[in-house]
Amino acid sequence: MKGPFPVDKLKNIDTPFYYYDTDVLKKTLKIVKEETKKYGFVQHYAVKANANKKILELIATEGFGADCVSGNEVKAAVNAGFPASKIVFAGVGKTDAEINLALDLNIFCFNVESLPELEAINELASKKGKTAQVALRINPNVDAHTHAYITTGLSENKFGFGLSQLDTVVGVVATQKNIKLIGIHLHIGSQIEDVKTFVPLCEKVNELQTYFEGKGVKLEHINLGGGLGIDYQEPDKTPIPDFQGYFKVFKENLKLRDGQIAHFELGRSIVGQCGSLITKVTYVKEGETKKFVIVDAGMTDLIRPALYQAYHKVENISSDQKEATYDVVGPICESSDVFVKDYKLNETKRGDLIALRSAGAYGEIMASHYNCREIPKAYLSDKI
Numbered sequence: 001m002k003g004p005f006p007v008d009k010l011k012n013i014d015t016p017f018y019y020y021d022t023d024v025l026k027k028t029l030k031i032v033k034e035e036t037k038k039y040g041f042v043q044h045y046a047v048k049a050n051a052n053k054k055i056l057e058l059i060a061t062e063g064f065g066a067d068c069v070s071g072n073e074v075k076a077a078v079n080a081g082f083p084a085s086k087i088v089f090a091g092v093g094k095t096d097a098e099i100n101l102a103l104d105l106n107i108f109c110f111n112v113e114s115l116p117e118l119e120a121i122n123e124l125a126s127k128k129g130k131t132a133q134v135a136l137r138i139n140p141n142v143d144a145h146t147h148a149y150i151t152t153g154l155s156e157n158k159f160g161f162g163l164s165q166l167d168t169v170v171g172v173v174a175t176q177k178n179i180k181l182i183g184i185h186l187h188i189g190s191q192i193e194d195v196k197t198f199v200p201l202c203e204k205v206n207e208l209q210t211y212f213e214g215k216g217v218k219l220e221h222i223n224l225g226g227g228l229g230i231d232y233q234e235p236d237k238t239p240i241p242d243f244q245g246y247f248k249v250f251k252e253n254l255k256l257r258d259g260q261i262a263h264f265e266l267g268r269s270i271v272g273q274c275g276s277l278i279t280k281v282t283y284v285k286e287g288e289t290k291k292f293v294i295v296d297a298g299m300t301d302l303i304r305p306a307l308y309q310a311y312h313k314v315e316n317i318s319s320d321q322k323e324a325t326y327d328v329v330g331p332i333c334e335s336s337d338v339f340v341k342d343y344k345l346n347e348t349k350r351g352d353l354i355a356l357r358s359a360g361a362y363g364e365i366m367a368s369h370y371n372c373r374e375i376p377k378a379y380l381s382d383k384i
């Protein structure tokens with residue numbers, strides 16, 4: 001038996017389901033709070049990583065802000081107790097309805113990604129007699145050295161303004177009466193494991209600061225996005241990511257001006273390690289060349305392996321028999337519905353419980369109804 005699981009309790013719950021270890025989440029939040037406080041940094045939790053209401057409420061209770069990428073995320077954040085005054089709103093395709101919602105709630109800041117969006121926000125704010133606070137999302141052309149699908153800060157990506165476009169943008173901002181430019185925003189990618197990757201980001205920001213000063217623009221805040229990775233290989237060894245190292249890189253490399261505040265939007269590193277997807281073995285199938293463990297969770301419950309070739313540690317939490325080698329697969333009619341291949345598990349039989357670890361981020365929230373399947377339920381460890 002492995003991992004920190006109350007197997008006797010979990011056995012009685014219909015599978016598949018997400019199981020969140022509240023203790024791990026609370027410890028994580030405590031450390032993030034301490035580290036950000038140390039440097040006067042501000043953290044907005046990236047809601048897209050996990051918008052489970054109870055998780056959002058726990059994070060809101062600790063005083064963090066929220067980073068949202070849709071109108072419904074803004075609503076979810078407010079419903080969970082995040083004050084609108086601590087909400088930032090990013091995304092390349094904000095609709096008029098979403099912008100109006102955010103204006104009505106008086107959110108802290110729109111992270112603006114294009115000129116037509118800037119003009120739309122100005123026009124909608126003007127109709128309401130309001131001034132919208134905005135930060136320009138800048139694409140710094142910094143390589144995050146991560147999977148292509150989660151790299152966002154290269155010129156070829158759809159996000160933000162390119163460096164060569166800034167002169168034009170600053171010119172347009174000056175003509176928009178219902179816009180107040182208060183900051184810049186940069187997010188280079190996700191699952192970044194080496195914190196040194198953020199050094200070139202800091203250097204780029206330092207250059208940008210000089211540029212904006214030259215233009216007479218005063219930036220109140222610098223938003224550095226999220227992206228800190230987690231240890232998918234050994235979740236029990238590293239249940240809490242290296243937040244000390246992460247924030248220190250920014251403290252040491254960013255040249256913040258007097259009164260300027262650094263904002264962060266961590267998502268995965270906050271919620272990733274607290275969650276597991278718990279699934280039951282439906283069959284153990286002997287193939288011609290392989291043994292397949294067929295579980296009752298599939299890519300509809302956890303799509304990361306199929307979408308990003310992502311690895312989640314798999315454990316048989318109800319067997320302590322000697323190990324054998326299996327492919328662990330779901331029931332969905334897609335060849336990509338595979339969690340791991342040629343993988344050593346304690347000898348597994350029909351009815352065993354399997355845990356897919358480090359599934360707290362981009363897991364439950366990405367679940368779908370494909371194959372007319374149910375969306376998995378979720379339980380917190382202190383409520384079962």
Ligand SMILES: *Cc1c(COP(=O)(O)O)cnc(C)c1O
Binds near residue numbers: 049189191225267361
């Ligand atoms: C996804 C995203 C984040 C969070 O990224 P993590 O890797 O989960 O920390 C932060 N900011 C923006 C703009 C994002 O799109």
